[in-house]
Amino acid sequence: MREFIPPAARFVDLPVDFPLRRGGTLHGARIAYETVGRLDEDRDNAILILTGLSPDAHAASHPADTAPGWWEEMVGPGKPVDTDRWYVICVNSLGSCKGSTGPASVDPASGDPYGPDFPELSMEDIADAAAHTVRALGVERLACVIGTSMGGMSALSLLARHPGLARSHMNICGAARSLPFSIAVRSLQREAIRFDPQWNRGRYDAERYPQRGMLTARKLGMMTYRSPQEWDSRFGRTRITPERRRDTDPFGPAFEVEGYLECHAHRFSRRFDPNSYLYLSRCMDQFDLGDSCGGTVEDALGRMRLERALVIGVETDLLFPLRQQREIADGLAAGGLDVEFLALDSHQGHDAFLTDTDRFGAPMAKFLAAL
């Protein structure tokens, strides 16, 4: 169990006792964050970014860490989220392993990592911890909350639980609840980890590590982050050249697409804590904005206290399909909000918001410029 903390991460302490919604209390937990840009005197130019399952708080380069961030094309001076104007706060989710307290962190009660003893995590806990972080930075009213992928879930939860904390919202490839296909994908990913004997019910270390399970989980993830159409043009039926075939098993990787998955999965498998993956994955399944507000998704969306919202989805998204962004946009509009809904014709699937910056950048910049 290991944490992977970006070099310039800073930290906000959560209240000494931080009770979780499904039971259990964290003691002395913290949230990792980074900021880009400057908070102005009125403290009204802050934007919060909530991330997908795996990214850390390093969304973009800045003087303290000049390495490119995970959303480098989108956040920075003169970029769609223009840090010459906006003070951007990016928060690492509670339960992650990138600096915020999670299963890989040390449990002060035992002096050992929590591992499988970490309490059950909910999207509402992630949202509350992010709201606490924002307020601890002296911001009482955000100009905008941007949530991407899983961050689109935690953002909706935050908006519902902390009315008035934000003026506007951008929901990018997000969802107001998990649907059966994505639950099934994540269920299989968790199985790959859980049934890896090296997982050992959550008690592993660097030597005895569920590498095999993480590889399979990540490959399955990649398959749902991209789109079949993109892969047709990118890989077609090209085969791995014999000299590059590492695996002599006749049933092993023979096509470029298999080599690509192998390569990406290897890169990821040692950089994310397997237990953290399990907790965040299950937390996504459990999320239903309606449940969390004691009503339906429509009720919860219809009650949002916001001025404006931009909701973007992609036609080829398998994991967060377009009908889920339409549901968000319709629900917010039913509450009387000024909502713009964009269904982008990108071939890059769920990950289009990371890669297809041309299509996403312009509407995001326009939305923020009009705030």
Place this chain on the structure above:
Amino acid sequence: MREFIPPAARFVDLPVDFPLRRGGTLHGARIAYETVGRLDEDRDNAILILTGLSPDAHAASHPADTAPGWWEEMVGPGKPVDTDRWYVICVNSLGSCKGSTGPASVDPASGDPYGPDFPELSMEDIADAAAHTVRALGVERLACVIGTSMGGMSALSLLARHPGLARSHMNICGAARSLPFSIAVRSLQREAIRFDPQWNRGRYDAERYPQRGMLTARKLGMMTYRSPQEWDSRFGRTRITPERRRDTDPFGPAFEVEGYLECHAHRFSRRFDPNSYLYLSRCMDQFDLGDSCGGTVEDALGRMRLERALVIGVETDLLFPLRQQREIADGLAAGGLDVEFLALDSHQGHDAFLTDTDRFGAPMAKFLAAL
């Protein structure tokens, strides 16, 4: 390693030495088949059905085996494939474990099952074995070859390699080659089996059996056979009731969709030979009708000697997406054939041809009636 032979299966011997396309020769191999209906005196009313990866030759009930077949709704007296008129031959694919020779069969050279020593299988071998079976039954000219799913691949291969053997063709949710997304799905399914320690490089038995790998492979299959939209309406976010939760692991199945996958996978996992699954799966990846004819897919389709064809696909098919059936239809039409192409608006994904008999039955019946 076990074979699962339907009670009324009959057998045709392949030539004593049956060389496979990618090397290796089978000695004393056989093909399992069943027939429904009667071959008329002119021997011109025969229809061949080639199946997907897992079905056996028992497509429909008949006096020798009254149990419902895998395509019971579609084949029988008065049904879309009307056995009052047609003599229907359904063949179990070479390499399967349902009566035709495959990795679970006994290798006459050793007296033990072939297991991983079975030679590499190709779609062309499956096609040639089926063509041999048809001729052995005294049929020199089929009225129609119907191929579903993988059978849509072996049917195209048969038509290309045995010109004149069929007058017409029905391609149902098939493909002329495998594309990267489906290759990736099958690659992960194979990994689940190969990395199950019980697989033991293909040397397992009933006690030491790669059950875990088969479960995961089948679940992943189910996810690509159905459609997210169908699951939304079928399962929604319904949870498994606590008394029905068998698994106390907090990351284990909690939603109905997870229970459904678990149940189906358990039903399948002991009824299909894992090695056979690996061979057929890889054989599908390798299939490219163009390669097999020394040109492009378009060339091969354009040269088909047929009178008519019906090509059907489904909008929600993830595994054999609609653009693949359109490719087949366009290619056949370019060769001057009378081709009908139907893109059905079914929510049931790839398996719609098994479940959505209303939508499939009428056009199939109409096509056959006009022959």
